[in-house]
Amino acid sequence: MSASPPESLGPALLGRLPPEIRKPAYDRAALEPGIAHIGVGAFHRCHQAEYTDDLLASHFDRWGLVGINIRPPLLAGTLGRQSGLYTRLIRQNDEVEARVIGSIVRIVDSQDSAAPALDVLASPDIEMVTMTVTEKGYCHIPSSGALDLDHPDIAHDLANPETPRSVPGILARALELRMASHGRPVTMLSCDNIPANGIILGNVVRAFAERRGRKLADWIEANVAFPSAMVDRIAPATTAADIDTVEKGFGYHDSAAVVSERFRQWVIENRFAGRVPRWDRVGASFVDDVTPFEHLKMRVLNGAQTTLSYLGVLGGFEHTSDAIADPLLAGFVRRMLTEETLPTLMPVPGMAPAAYIEQSLSRLTNTAIRHRNHQIATDGSQKIVQRLLNPIRDRLAKGESIALLSVPVAGWMAYLIKASARFGRAWQVSDPFAERVAAIADRVGLNSKALADAILAIEAIFDPSLAANATFRAHVVAGLDGLLSNDPMGFVRQVCAEPTDARLKQPARSA
Secondary structure, X not given: OOOOOXXXXXXXXXXXXXXXXXXXXXXXXXXXXXXXXXXXXXXXXXXXXXXXXXXXXXXXXXXXXXXXXXXOOOOHHHHHOOOOOEEEEEEEOOEEEEEEEOOEEEEEEOOOOOHHHHHHHOOOOOOEEEEOOOHHHHOEOOOOOOEOOOOHHHHHHHHOOOOOOOHHHHHHHHHHHHHHHOOOOEEEEEOOOOOOHHHHHHHHHHHHHHOOOHHHHHHHHHHEEOOOEEEEOOOOOOOHHHHHHHHHHHOOEOOOOEEEOOOOEEEEEOOOOOXXXXXXXXXXXXXXXXXXXXXXXXXXXHHHHHHHHHHHHHOOOOEHHHHHHOHHHHHHHHHHHHHHHHHHOOOEOOEOHHHHHHHHHHHHOOOOOOOEHHHHHOOHHHOHHHHHHHHHHHXXXXXXXXXXXXXXXXXXXXXXXXXXXXXXXXOOOOOOOHHHHHHHHHHHOOOHHHHHHHHHOOOOOOOHHHHOOHHHHHHHHHHHHHHOOOOHHHHHHHHHHOOOOHHHHOOOOOO
16 A cells, blocks of 8 residues: 655644744734735745745734736645745755745736736735846846837737736736725835846836826836845755655655755845835845945856856756866856956945855855756846946956956857757757847858857847947957857866967857
């Protein structure tokens, strides 16, 4: 006779969980919704929802979370079935620590229609709206931050404002409903990994609203705040092995379990409309200017992750921890950050940049965090501007070398190029510009200069002034020449060994 399946996580199981599992230290039945969050993925559950759980435990108030997904996956069969409860595992090499988070009081699937999401977002109970919808969710032009009026979802929403599909369209409609019904102010807080994310969110929502009429735009100006925030915690996609860890290690089933590292950080601009959850009482920081923290994290930690993801895939490594365990790639990324990225950073109070570089690289060596390089490489066109192109622009303005920073830019290009039909579909990719780059690769073939010319002409990613810079173009061509060769790691080794501009003397290979 086979053993019965383990009991699933839910309110009835809370009192019988093993003593080593930390549980919600407050009465969940007394929780009332106050926060709506769009995009209930692994990162939100490891970050904002955990901070909120901490806040409820120490300063109980009506800050229950309503989790909303407007894109797959559906929540009903996971978090919904478990009444919003889930396990957060911290994994640090051989150590595993489990905690059940209880701050999510309701889940809403709004993939087929915006109506369920709008009902929540327009409610007078909701005073804070947070979101993790990834860079492409803002429907903005990465090179400028402006609303992309040519985006098909934006075009649809402007024509059908009462049935929106996009994040800007849904938020603008929710604010219109709030204005017409109760008029209560609300803070909309982006928790996505984008510099000046509050400015970008405010820009796209206001730009959309202005096309709905001056009245809505004026109301938003007076009643809605869009603070910027810097968020940090490594939280890879949950795997079957993680679900199995909960079952075998703690004796119950959790289909919504998530995994993260121990480190976490949240820096929020002190600019709100109405009441705000006091996350600053449980480890977050409320500051006047988030920008220095953003620069540091984006350019160092995220720059390292992006670099290791593309060079890691090209070098045959599956995970970040595998890539950084390689002495060549570890040495390259450390030199890139120290020699070229660090001089572009703004001063951060109480933080030494060199020490932050070492801390960031140490975090990436955690073998228990199985962060796939292909996952990190997703949507690179939306990420490389802030992580690589902006520091490159800063370096060029001062006449300084970009020999190292240019390599992962060429790595992003090579990653998409090798996914094209002409280059054998080496792997599947997910990027808004994947089809465009594939079409370029299919047309051009193995001609590094022609490939670089065509890809650098994509103005949504590459500012024309940067794309026209002869030094930048030469480095990208040389990078493509090396990374598309039969020995991409040999090219990285050559870059590390040669004087700054020596590799530019090598002629680009033509088809």
